[in-house]
Amino acid sequence: MFWPWSGPVVLLIWIYLCCGLEGRTQGRSGSGEWTPWGAWSGCSSTCGQGASVRSRRCLRIPQELVCGGDSHQYRLCRLSECPSGAMPFRELQCALYNNRPVLGSQATYQWVPFYGAPNLCDLNCLAEGHTFYYTFGRVLDGTPCGPDSEGLCINGRCLTAGCDGVLGSGAHEDHCGQCGGRNGSCLFVRRVFSEASPPLGQSHGYWNVTLIPTGARHVRVTDRSRNYLALMGSDGRYVFNGDWAIDWPGAFEVAGTQVHYSRTRDHVESLWAVGPTGEDLYLQVLFQEPNPGIEFEFWLPRDAYYALQSHRSPLRQPQTREVEVGPQEAASAWTKPALSFPGPSLPREQPSDTESCQPCPGAKGRTQRLLHYCRSDFVFRARVLARLRVGEETRYDIQVQHSYKNWTPLERREFLWAPGTCPCPLLAPRAEYLVAAQRHINYEGTLDRLLLPHAGYARPWTPREDARIQEVARRCPQAAPLG
Numbered sequence: 001m002f003w004p005w006s007g008p009v010v011l012l013i014w015i016y017l018c019c020g021l022e023g024r025t026q027g028r029s030g031s032g033e034w035t036p037w038g039a040w041s042g043c044s045s046t047c048g049q050g051a052s053v054r055s056r057r058c059l060r061i062p063q064e065l066v067c068g069g070d071s072h073q074y075r076l077c078r079l080s081e082c083p084s085g086a087m088p089f090r091e092l093q094c095a096l097y098n099n100r101p102v103l104g105s106q107a108t109y110q111w112v113p114f115y116g117a118p119n120l121c122d123l124n125c126l127a128e129g130h131t132f133y134y135t136f137g138r139v140l141d142g143t144p145c146g147p148d149s150e151g152l153c154i155n156g157r158c159l160t161a162g163c164d165g166v167l168g169s170g171a172h173e174d175h176c177g178q179c180g181g182r183n184g185s186c187l188f189v190r191r192v193f194s195e196a197s198p199p200l201g202q203s204h205g206y207w208n209v210t211l212i213p214t215g216a217r218h219v220r221v222t223d224r225s226r227n228y229l230a231l232m233g234s235d236g237r238y239v240f241n242g243d244w245a246i247d248w249p250g251a252f253e254v255a256g257t258q259v260h261y262s263r264t265r266d267h268v269e270s271l272w273a274v275g276p277t278g279e280d281l282y283l284q285v286l287f288q289e290p291n292p293g294i295e296f297e298f299w300l301p302r303d304a305y306y307a308l309q310s311h312r313s314p315l316r317q318p319q320t321r322e323v324e325v326g327p328q329e330a331a332s333a334w335t336k337p338a339l340s341f342p343g344p345s346l347p348r349e350q351p352s353d354t355e356s357c358q359p360c361p362g363a364k365g366r367t368q369r370l371l372h373y374c375r376s377d378f379v380f381r382a383r384v385l386a387r388l389r390v391g392e393e394t395r396y397d398i399q400v401q402h403s404y405k406n407w408t409p410l411e412r413r414e415f416l417w418a419p420g421t422c423p424c425p426l427l428a429p430r431a432e433y434l435v436a437a438q439r440h441i442n443y444e445g446t447l448d449r450l451l452l453p454h455a456g457y458a459r460p461w462t463p464r465e466d467a468r469i470q471e472v473a474r475r476c477p478q479a480a481p482l483g
Contacts, residue, residue: 031065034056040052049152053073053074089140113125120158175188185301193210211413219273239254368457370475377437380406381400382433382435400413418454424454424455425455
């Protein structure tokens with residue numbers, strides 16, 4: 001069937017569609033695409049710090065908008081320190097105009113940098129011996145903004161480098177230490193240690209507050225009492241306020257970071273560290289009065305959170321001792337009052353001197369191994385970190401590597417006690433042993449310790465010893481938990 005008016009209708013539809021498509025093409029709002037970034041250029045300086053640049057091009061058709069973003073990117077580059085006597089970059093640029101006529105006259109001057117002008121990224125130079133300066137345009141890219149500035153001048157603007165090294169990027173590290181991150185790779189720990197008084201009826205002494213695990217960042221601790229905070233390193237030695245001696249406030253280098261410790265007249269103590277900590281630290285409190293609450297917080301890598309959760313070990317509590325405060329500390333007007341406790345003196349920690357100790361007979365043989373394993377509460381492999389003499393006893397600071405048998409859970413760090421100043425067996429620091437130990441709780445219930453008895457079992461660890469103890473575990477008459 002033929003419609004006489006179908007031709008004009010088809011023509012009108014064709015014109016409408018064409019005009020519509022043309023209008024859409026002309027009004028297209030898309031933008032072009034950037035090419036990949038080119039290689040970084042060499043540094044703008046031959047020593048000290050400068051800038052390098054890389055560029056990219058925008059590919060677009062005439063109907064497209066220009067690409068969003070910058071076509072050039074600058075990053076900070078650091079080279080070896082400039083030799084003494086080298087002319088600074090800005091001073092060199094001013095010196096290029098020495099003895100050249102300026103200001104429309106034939107007068108010449110010697111020029112030095114001038115930093116009092118509004119824009120530090122202009123080449124503002126002061127005429128030596130005169131009271132005026134002249135602006136010779138912009139400084140070259142990579143020129144420091146000022147004598148003590150971290151920023152560099154780029155295209156007439158003073159830019160500082162982000163954590164990615166790119167000038168003006170604004171990128172910064174999150175609390176986890178990730179550049180440009182959003183705190184997703186770590187956890188925030190904020191707690192209050194609220195033990196109201198020394199536990200187990202103790203009148204005074206050191207008590208563990210928390211483990212600060214390896215990798216902790218932005219550590220902050222606050223105490224508002226007459227008690228004293230103390231910090232111990234992973235080697236068992238105190239960083240400050242340990243061994244019954246109170247230190248002056250200040251900065252302490254430990255665990256690869258700087259710990260700042262302060263104490264005010266109104267009995268407020270605090271410590272803080274940026275981190276990250278390169279080893280475990282142990283926060284303790286030295287009791288003098290009931291505890292109103294010790295606040296602490298830090299950011300932890302996720303894989304370090306388990307170490308914090310499992311830290312509170314009753315076996316690691318040090319023995320309480322009498323506090324001795326030096327006369328200078330007691331006389332200080334802005335420190336907490338000196339500690340004074342009645343009663344007899346308690347043993348103090350001293351470095352262990354074992355040069356006069358006699359050799360110990362070793363516990364050898366399958367029968368001895370079986371006997372010690374079955375009668376012990378704990379059998380474990382441990383690395384000795386430190387050895388100290390406490391009164392007539394020896395205390396080892398150990399790191400538990402593996403537990404074969406445990407009456408209660410063992411933490412990664414424990415104290416192992418041995419009777420006598422020349423205990424048998426004698427363990428050497430930095431060595432690893434396979435140890436059979438007992439849990440010792442005294443009659444009063446004030447001591448709960450991990451004890452290596454006299455003539456107990458402690459053998460240097462080897463793969464062969466490991467296989468032997470595994471065999472003994474299967475032969476023990478009583479069921480012995482493994483793992």
